Amino acid sequence: PENLPTEEFTEEELQEGWTAYASNVKEKGEKILFSIINADIPKLKENDVVQVTMPNQSMRVELERASYPLLEFLKKKLQNYNLSLNVYVDETQAKKYAFTPIEKFEKLREKNPLIDKLRQEFDLDI
Secondary structure (H helix, E strand, C coil): CCCCCECCCCHHHHHHHHHHHHHHHHHCCCHHHHHHHCCCCCEEECCCEEEEEECCHHHHHHHHHCHHHHHHHHHHHHCECCCEEEEEECHHHHHHCCCCHHHHHHHHHHHCCHHHHHHHHCCCCC
16 A cells, blocks of 8 residues: 555646546436535545535435545546545525525526516416
């Protein structure tokens, strides 16, 4: 273990590796894990710590369960075997996600108020 590489890398290289791993997961058909991995962009902290913030506890648990193969992939890709993963929960981040059709419509209306006029014009349901 002492002879394993500990190369320097940038946050951009970390994010490229993260995206590559997410693509591998998607190809395997693991859609839930794919969406969890894509829930946040990883940030590089000091001492080779990868920090990710999840919007709820269950996503954190699922990411931590899948962290071993993820970290092994990143360690090989970045040639740094000192990597570790810290997953935080920020429940205020959960507000970014719209789950019900009404929430999705409200989110769209925030981005473009004219969508409500379109809905009324064509007498559409939500």
